[in-house]
Amino acid sequence: MNNTPRRLVILGAGTGGTLAANRLRKKFPTSELMIDIVDDNDVHVYQPGLLFVPFGLAKPDEIVRPRGEQLHDGISYHVNPVIKVDIDTNEVELGDGSVLDYDVLLVATGSALQPEETEGLLGDAWMNSVFTFYDMEGATALHEKLEGFTEGRLVVNVVDMPIKCPVAPLEFVFLADWYFTEKGVRDAITIVYVTPLDAAFTKPTAANALGSLLEDKNIEIVTEFNTGEVDNENKALVGYDGTEVPFDLAVIVPLHGGAPYIAESGDLGDELGFVPTDNATMQSLVRPNIFVLGDAADVPTSKAGSVTHFEGEVLVENLESFLAGKPLEATYDGHANCFIETGFSKALLIDFNYETEPLPGHYPSRFGLPLLKESRINHLGKLMFQSFYWHGLLPGRDIPGIGPDMPTAGKKKKVSA
Numbered sequence: 001m002n003n004t005p006r007r008l009v010i011l012g013a014g015t016g017g018t019l020a021a022n023r024l025r026k027k028f029p030t031s032e033l034m035i036d037i038v039d040d041n042d043v044h045v046y047q048p049g050l051l052f053v054p055f056g057l058a059k060p061d062e063i064v065r066p067r068g069e070q071l072h073d074g075i076s077y078h079v080n081p082v083i084k085v086d087i088d089t090n091e092v093e094l095g096d097g098s099v100l101d102y103d104v105l106l107v108a109t110g111s112a113l114q115p116e117e118t119e120g121l122l123g124d125a126w127m128n129s130v131f132t133f134y135d136m137e138g139a140t141a142l143h144e145k146l147e148g149f150t151e152g153r154l155v156v157n158v159v160d161m162p163i164k165c166p167v168a169p170l171e172f173v174f175l176a177d178w179y180f181t182e183k184g185v186r187d188a189i190t191i192v193y194v195t196p197l198d199a200a201f202t203k204p205t206a207a208n209a210l211g212s213l214l215e216d217k218n219i220e221i222v223t224e225f226n227t228g229e230v231d232n233e234n235k236a237l238v239g240y241d242g243t244e245v246p247f248d249l250a251v252i253v254p255l256h257g258g259a260p261y262i263a264e265s266g267d268l269g270d271e272l273g274f275v276p277t278d279n280a281t282m283q284s285l286v287r288p289n290i291f292v293l294g295d296a297a298d299v300p301t302s303k304a305g306s307v308t309h310f311e312g313e314v315l316v317e318n319l320e321s322f323l324a325g326k327p328l329e330a331t332y333d334g335h336a337n338c339f340i341e342t343g344f345s346k347a348l349l350i351d352f353n354y355e356t357e358p359l360p361g362h363y364p365s366r367f368g369l370p371l372l373k374e375s376r377i378n379h380l381g382k383l384m385f386q387s388f389y390w391h392g393l394l395p396g397r398d399i400p401g402i403g404p405d406m407p408t409a410g411k412k413k414k415v416s417a
């Protein structure tokens with residue numbers, strides 16, 4: 001056997017890159033595998049916490065930590081932007097001109113917000129009456145704006161799919177309903193949810209449950225709206241078909257794409273900048289020595305931290321097989337789950353995979369958390385998740401009973417109308 005250690009280069013030290021680096025470091029000594037990980041900044045944001053910042057339920061400094069401190073010893077960490085990957089010579093070019101060569105590459109650079117792709121979105125109204133909560137700057141500025149917003153039309157718009165955590169904009173409108181009720185101004189505010197989908201969510205059972213909640217909370221929904229432009233002067237979203245949705249305050253989830261360097265890296269990505277990936281093994285379809293994790297992959301499930309976590313366990317097993325020259329036998333079934341905050345200290349939980357849509361019942365077994373039903377215990381689960389993220393998920397700890405395969409125990413197969 002060759003005694004030279006192989007080199008794994010991981011692009012992105014977010015959720016996926018960090019958990020994969022830590023899991024692999026535990027499995028392999030440095031004499032067998034050198035691990036380099038690259039990120040363009042040292043601020044690891046717990047992104048689910050961005051939802052709470054606008055409502056004063058989390059402070060920015062409570063949801064960020066230095067990236068380097070999340071990585072185990074023996075991992076070489078580079079704070080440097082990736083400029084491009086040469087998939088033929090196995091080299092990564094970094095912002096300072098240095099080059100990292102690799103035997104195996106893991107792409108975990110997530111998805112990037114592209115507000116500049118929507119006409120007018122970054123116009124005069126940006127950060128005045130048009131915001132996003134999908135990054136820290138926007139979420140923080142929106143907090144100040146919401147504090148002074150006491151009447152008018154709040155419009156929350158998803159420009160197009162795919163987006164990270166597709167339920168987060170719905171959670172935003174549910175929390176807005178709670179927030180304005182607590183402030184005693186709910187009657188003076190119309191809340192409108194504007195989506196390109198034909199219902200509140202993609203999966204029919206969950207869409208019904210979430211649609212009923214919108215109705216119960218008196219939140220209007222506009223479906224099949226394809227945002228073409230933000231008219232700054234008249235304060236309206238303008239659809240490609242000319243339809244207008246007026247607003248006093250707009251909260252926009254911009255278009256998402258892959259990290260910009262992917263477009264500079266030959267055939268690495270598709271037209272949106274996501275990497276074509278085998279749905280089951282997490283090996284890229286571009287080169288056998290390139291694997292993909294999390295939002296960067298084009299697999300047909302939600303772009304979510306839970307997905308990244310489940311994929312990560314499968315990926316680590318398959319990377320181990322790949323390095324040993326064995327077939328990739330671990331398979332990912334598309335398992336995803338999400339707590340959906342619904343306001344007034346309650347939340348729903350959904351659990352699904354490529355084949356099975358969210359069903360009622362309990363997770364992860366008959367005695368677990370209620371599915372598709374508002375409850376306080378789910379809200380507590382959502383709040384506790386942050387601690388699990390820093391202390392369990394990122395360090396790469398296994399959690400008994402919670403694994404990559406979607407559990408079927410506890411789920412009701414038939415849904416009553």
Ligand SMILES: Cc1cc2nc3c(=O)[nH]c(=O)nc-3n(C[C@H](O)[C@H](O)[C@H](O)COP(=O)(O)OP(=O)(O)OC[C@H]3O[C@@H](n4cnc5c(N)ncnc54)[C@H](O)[C@@H]3O)c2cc1C
Pocket residue numbers: 011012013014015016017038039040041046047048049050051080081082083108109110111133134135164165168259260261293294295296303304305306307308337338339
């Ligand atoms: C508002 C909001 C709420 C959310 N809520 C939930 C939730 O409740 N549940 C859930 O499961 N998920 C949620 N998510 C989604 C979840 O945070 C992401 O799906 C998850 O972080 C994806 O992990 P990742 O490793 O693929 O990407 P990230 O964690 O985003 O990491 C990508 C990393 O790549 C780095 N990078 C990008 N480009 C470059 C470059 N050129 N050079 C160097 N580094 C680069 C970035 O800096 C980043 O650190 C939410 C997201 C948002 C925005």
